[in-house]
Amino acid sequence: MPIFKVFRYNPRDGGEAAAIFQEYEIPDLPGMTVLEGLYHILENQDPTLAFRSSCRQGICGSCAMHINGQYRLACETQIAIMGDTVTVRPLAHMRIIRDLVVDLDPFFAQYEAIKPYLIPAAEAGAREYRQSPGERARIDHHVDCILCAACYGSCPVVGTNENYIGPHALLKALRFVNDSRDGATGERLAYIATENGVFRCHTIFNCQQVCPKDLDPTGAIGDLKMKSLWAKFTGKLRRTG
Ligand code: FES
Numbered sequence: 001m002p003i004f005k006v007f008r009y010n011p012r013d014g015g016e017a018a019a020i021f022q023e024y025e026i027p028d029l030p031g032m033t034v035l036e037g038l039y040h041i042l043e044n045q046d047p048t049l050a051f052r053s054s055c056r057q058g059i060c061g062s063c064a065m066h067i068n069g070q071y072r073l074a075c076e077t078q079i080a081i082m083g084d085t086v087t088v089r090p091l092a093h094m095r096i097i098r099d100l101v102v103d104l105d106p107f108f109a110q111y112e113a114i115k116p117y118l119i120p121a122a123e124a125g126a127r128e129y130r131q132s133p134g135e136r137a138r139i140d141h142h143v144d145c146i147l148c149a150a151c152y153g154s155c156p157v158v159g160t161n162e163n164y165i166g167p168h169a170l171l172k173a174l175r176f177v178n179d180s181r182d183g184a185t186g187e188r189l190a191y192i193a194t195e196n197g198v199f200r201c202h203t204i205f206n207c208q209q210v211c212p213k214d215l216d217p218t219g220a221i222g223d224l225k226m227k228s229l230w231a232k233f234t235g236k237l238r239r240t241g
Helices: 034-045 105-113 133-137 150-154 156-160 167-177 185-192 206-210 217-233
Strands: 003-008 020-025 064-067 070-073 085-089 096-098
Touching: 003 034, 034 085, 064 150, 070 150, 070 206, 105 167, 150 167, 150 206, 167 185, 167 217, 185 217, 206 217
Parallel strands: 003 085
Antiparallel strands: 003 020, 064 070, 064 085
């Protein structure tokens, strides 16, 4: 039977020094995922265990956690490939609310700050926005982010600078910079080229390695670095505040 070692922490019991790894035996069932293992604990052994999940099929992004040394989606991770012991910890760099549940407010605040929506050019007017297949292809590699925060938890720059915009938000920024319907490229590049933006990235590739959707935040950040330098030297950065 696989053994689950699960990070347990309740702030009411004291500081994080009170955290422990609690062990549970899980039945060895074919096809069982780590998320199902956690549900087995919750429903049969310990109703106090706290973790997040929703869709159970790799869409909502709520079950990202650190499993046997890597950030993964618990609902997409088969226990069978994890070996006899499955060690589960919460995402790093965020305050732990309880057990495997972290405070995602800073993560979403950075996301909101990049304005993750289309901002049409003033001269565009009230017309239909059409894209050719080629224009759409320019954002194909950036639209599938499920905001699971695996990249954020794995990023050492986030760990040392809480103001760093973060790989998730920078990937999304490129999605709009590359969108033919968006008219705010100069403002977007000005925002991400500030002291806590793209040039803080040390190109460590952790974000690319852990992304459960095989997206490439590291590459997106490299692309944004080039674009923001080009905009700076051609006078196209548009600072708004
Ligand atoms: S529960 Fe939705 S991605 Fe895992």
